[in-house]
Amino acid sequence: MPQPGKTILVEGGGRIPFIPPITHRIEETMARRKTITIKEVARMAGVSVTTVSNYLNGQMARMSADTREKVGKVIEDLHYQPSSAAQSMRSNSTKIIGVIVGDISNIFSSMLFGGIQKVIKPRNYSLMLLSTGNDPADENLCINKLIRQNVDGLIIQPTQDDPEAFYPIVNAHTPLVIVDGIVKATPKNAAHVISDNTPSSKAMCRELHERGYRRIVTVSETTAPTSSQLPRLEAVRHCTAKLGMEHVMLDVRGHDDAWLAERLRENAGPDAPRTAVFPLMGPLLFRTLTALQAAGLEFPGDLGLVSFDDWNWGRFIGGGVDLLQRDIDEIGRLAGESILQIIEQGHPEQTEISVPTRRIAGHSL
Known part of the structure; x- marks a missing residue:
């Protein structure tokens, strides 16, 4: 068969351009192309390119079952495999x-x-993790860096409680979920996932009162205005005042264990009212245990001990320390679900989500 671009001799001695049969042209085109485009998938499925792009990126919340089935069948029949770079450009998504x-x-x-x-x-997403060292300036740098990376969404444990800190995210229309930190206001169409710091702290305070304790010594180390320790402190302050109990606040920031041991000896010694020491996060529990040993104080004999502890280490100490444990895995799971809802629907199903804290009984009270 003559090649395209050649001429053929016709009756009478003339020549005309050779045009190959239609079937040959299709086979040649497919062989030359080697890859199928998203436009061809859309044409064969009878839908728009945007619909195919949404299907490929898992954004099918508003897509009918019939459309999903049609697009999926065409992709399967054509063995369509979009490149990650092309898919990102078409959908403006980096996954x-x-x-x-x-x-x-x-x-x-x-x-x-x-x-x-x-x-x-x-859902075929990847995570990019950055740490701020609890520094607001570093947090701003991290936010701007990830926005420039065109991430599909941001999940932030904030160091700043001012809504203005989130303006770059809002202005970039980047989906946002805030976890753990206490903020003055949650930006529109963002979600906020936290543990129930205030209710659980108040419940613990009431339990201590019922057990006969008349003084609570909280041990804290607040490094940011968004710290989850702050609502815990406020809850204990409010509850002790209401119940007629004493509340002593020890903030160890800038102090060593010897300082803490001396303060505990002053406020929880044998001459003090019946006292419970209440570290407000897990790392502070271990500093408190070191300080109690240095002060020569034992629990539950000399004082009571209860603590927030995210990893439940306290249950291995002595007969087990009485604990309040956040469900961090659940906080992460709900944050992940919320960011996907915002990416796919434009808004979260819930704006404020509070995750219950578990009360784990021990023998330290």
Whole structure:
């Protein structure tokens, strides 16, 4: 068969351009192309390119079952495999969700990351984790860096409570979920996932009163205005005042264990009213245990001890420390679900989500 572009001799001695048969042209085109385009998938499925792009990116909340089936069948029949770069350009999606935490060395961060991963990984998203060191300036840098990376969404454990800190995210129309931190206001179409700090702290305060304790010594280390320790402190302050109990606040920021031991000896010694010491996060429990040993104080004989502890380490100490434990895995899971809802629907199903704290009984009270 003559090649395209050649001429053929016709009756009478003339020549005309050779045009190959239609079937040959199709076979040649397919062989030359080697890949199928998204436009061809859309044409064969009878839908728009946007619909195919939404299908490929898992954004099918508003797509009918019939349309999903048609698009899926065409993709399967054509063995269509979009490149990740082309898919990102078409959908303006990178399939990456940024996660910003205050302290990457804290067990909270790794457990939160694991909870988020359980939800987003099956949806073909990846996570990019950054740590701010609880520094607002570093937090701003992290936010701007991830926005420039064109991440599909941001999950942030904030160090700043001012809504203006989130303006770059809002202005970039980047989906946002805030976890753990206490903020003055949640931006529109964002979600806020926290543990029930205030109710659980008040319940613990009432329990201590019922057990005969008349003084509560809280041990805290507030490093940011968004710290979850702040509502816990406020809850204890409010509850002790209401119940006629004493409340002593010890903030260890800038102090060593010797200082803490001396303060505990002053406020929880044998001459004090019946006292319970209440560290407000897990790392402070271990500083408190070190200080109690140095002060020569024992629990539950000399004083009571109860603590927030995210990893439940306290149950291995003595007969087990009485604990309040946040469900960080659930916080991460709900944060992951919320960010996907905002990406796919434009808004979360719930704006404010409070995760219950578990009360774990021990023998330290």
